Amino acid sequence: MKQRHLGARLYLIVLLLVLYLPIFYLIYFSFSSGQNMNHFQHFTWEHYQTLFNDSRLLAIMLQTLLLALLSGLIATTVGTFGAIAIEAARSKREKSSLLALNNVLMVSPDVIIGASFLIFFTALGLSLNFGSVLLSHVAFSIPIVVLMVLPRIKEMDATLIDAAKDLGASSYQVFSQVLIPAIMPGILAGFFMALTYSLDDFAVTFFVTGNGFTTLSVEIYSRARQGIDLEVNALSAIIFLVVLIGVLIYYFLSVRSSRTKHNRRIGVKL
Amino acid sequence: MKNNKRVFFLVPYLLWIVLFVILPLLLIGWYSITDTNGHFTLENYQRFFGSGTFLRMSLNSLWYAFLITLFTLVISYPAAYLLTKMKHQQFWLLLIILPTWINLLLKAYAFIGILGTHGMVNQFLQLFGLGPVNMLFTNFAFILVAVYIEIPFMILPIYNAIADINPAVIQASEDLGASKWQTFRYVLWPLSWPGVESGIQAIFIPSLSLFMLTRLIGGNRVITLGTAIEEYFMTTMNWNMGATIGVILIVMMIVVMLITGQRKKGRTRK
Numbered sequence: 001m002k003q004r005h006l007g008a009r010l011y012l013i014v015l016l017l018v019l020y021l022p023i024f025y026l027i028y029f030s031f032s033s034g035q036n037m038n039h040f041q042h043f044t045w046e047h048y049q050t051l052f053n054d055s056r057l058l059a060i061m062l063q064t065l066l067l068a069l070l071s072g073l074i075a076t077t078v079g080t081f082g083a084i085a086i087e088a089a090r091s092k093r094e095k096s097s098l099l100a101l102n103n104v105l106m107v108s109p110d111v112i113i114g115a116s117f118l119i120f121f122t123a124l125g126l127s128l129n130f131g132s133v134l135l136s137h138v139a140f141s142i143p144i145v146v147l148m149v150l151p152r153i154k155e156m157d158a159t160l161i162d163a164a165k166d167l168g169a170s171s172y173q174v175f176s177q178v179l180i181p182a183i184m185p186g187i188l189a190g191f192f193m194a195l196t197y198s199l200d201d202f203a204v205t206f207f208v209t210g211n212g213f214t215t216l217s218v219e220i221y222s223r224a225r226q227g228i229d230l231e232v233n234a235l236s237a238i239i240f241l242v243v244l245i246g247v248l249i250y251y252f253l254s255v256r257s258s259r260t261k262h263n264r265r266i267g268v269k270l
Numbered sequence: 271m272k273n274n275k276r277v278f279f280l281v282p283y284l285l286w287i288v289l290f291v292i293l294p295l296l297l298i299g300w301y302s303i304t305d306t307n308g309h310f311t312l313e314n315y316q317r318f319f320g321s322g323t324f325l326r327m328s329l330n331s332l333w334y335a336f337l338i339t340l341f342t343l344v345i346s347y348p349a350a351y352l353l354t355k356m357k358h359q360q361f362w363l364l365l366i367i368l369p370t371w372i373n374l375l376l377k378a379y380a381f382i383g384i385l386g387t388h389g390m391v392n393q394f395l396q397l398f399g400l401g402p403v404n405m406l407f408t409n410f411a412f413i414l415v416a417v418y419i420e421i422p423f424m425i426l427p428i429y430n431a432i433a434d435i436n437p438a439v440i441q442a443s444e445d446l447g448a449s450k451w452q453t454f455r456y457v458l459w460p461l462s463w464p465g466v467e468s469g470i471q472a473i474f475i476p477s478l479s480l481f482m483l484t485r486l487i488g489g490n491r492v493i494t495l496g497t498a499i500e501e502y503f504m505t506t507m508n509w510n511m512g513a514t515i516g517v518i519l520i521v522m523m524i525v526v527m528l529i530t531g532q533r534k535k536g537r538t539r540k
Binding site for chain 1: 278289292298367376383476481512
């Protein structure tokens with residue numbers, strides 16, 4: 001039994017090493033004074049200095065964050081409304097056809113989404129810039145928000161709404177003080193997924209962006225196509241650090257909350 | 271919910287469905303059956319089905335997507351199974367999810383260094399006196415990097431499916447004298463199939479459209495339909511031909527989904 005556990009742990013550790021190898025490889029060479037990723041030359045902060053003086057790249061990072069936040073907010077709003085509308089559908093057929101349409105963008109390959117949106121924007125005569133990218137990111141983030149919010153609405157106790165109405169709440173009060181707080185965890189999860197989708201996207205943005213606007217993914221792609229550039233390595237080290245800190249914070253928060261889970265859960269259920 | 275209230279929630283969502291789900295699909299279909307002047311023609315389809323290049327490319331795409339999915343599954347299934355046996359599962363899972371937060375382009379970029387003629391893999395091979403092997407810009411490199419990127423997305427659904435299995439079922443199978451293989455074949459595998467299925471769907475279709483990987487490490491050759499679409503839209507600017515390939519990709523996608531969906535139906539009937 002002990003032996004089997006050792007083997008299991010070994011397999012997982014090797015897998016994790018492989019998963020992290022490329023990332024650490026990038027970070028390792030971000031400290032090398034050379035121009036390539038073959039031999040480590042001398043230790044240097046040079047590439048980090050270039051990175052922090054590269055105002056163009058810093059602006060692109062800010063743009064990418066802004067785009068993610070904005071598209072996430074809009075997609076969460078429309079998606080939550082959509083989920084509410086789907087749940088309130090009168091017939092089963094209406095509900096299932098709405099859900100089917102909702103999932104079209106979830107299963108479409110990115111190139112198809114990108115290419116069809118490009119045709120769509122051109123047909124409308126919209127110019128390709130921040131606006132077209134924002135609209136696309138909102139569009140492909142809405143379905144995941146719907147899928148995250150929907151189960152929460154289903155789980156919700158419908159008598160809560162009736163009780164609020166009986167107690168004289170207006171329909172706006174029912175919406176803002178009963179419905180939204182009850183499904184908040186789903187809304188937050190949807191917003192979080194929308195952020196991830198937006199930050200992660202390359203293919204769709206690549207199709208629908210013009211000369212004036214670019215995101216981090218597109219910028220890395222065009223730099224990588226020109227060959228090795230150790231400034232990109234420095235950038236990935238920074239990104240890894242930010243992600244690591246975020247994940248650690250999340251982990252300790254969730255560990256702490258799982259300790260007090262019992263009390264919390266009762267609070268949420270009420 | 272009263273009707274006018276529902277309409278308020280439904281309108282933005284329906285607007286999204288019409289503008290960003292239905293219209294783009296119609297437009298891509300329309301472009302595929304017109305020429306550059308907007309006149310009706312089936313020439314694009316004749317070109318597609320008349321030339322061996324496109325048909326070979328379609329088969330190639332399916333073949334690569336199949337290989338990527340298969341290798342990912344073979345590596346991920348044991349990992350997911352072993353994960354369910356671990357202490358601190360949340361922590362292990364977090365370690366596996368963390369790399370997915372690093373931009374895909376950065377990971378692809380890392381492989382340019384790792385697989386290069388003087389890169390890490392070749393330096394390692396030279397220790398054993400094996401000459402530099404040209405790995406970058408080959409189909410092998412494309413599949414390797416794609417598998418690397420997709421592994422976490424396969425582990426997660428399978429892990430969830432296996433974690434949901436009641437351990438008593440496995441114990442019962444062992445107590446009743448089933449061999450390890452029989453327990454796997456007739457108990458574990460069928461019960462974890464929903465997870466495997468969602469893993470396959472999460473990987474097979476996106477790997478048809480990984481054009482950035484074929485560009486960066488697959489050697490800039492047009493080997494998959496996704497790359498071909500990108501080529502026609504962004505380089506040669508023949509959107510009509512690009513749209514035709516897009517329609518074919520959509521059809522292939524629907525066929526794949528019907529096949530996996532059908533198998534599920536057959537299983538429940540048994």
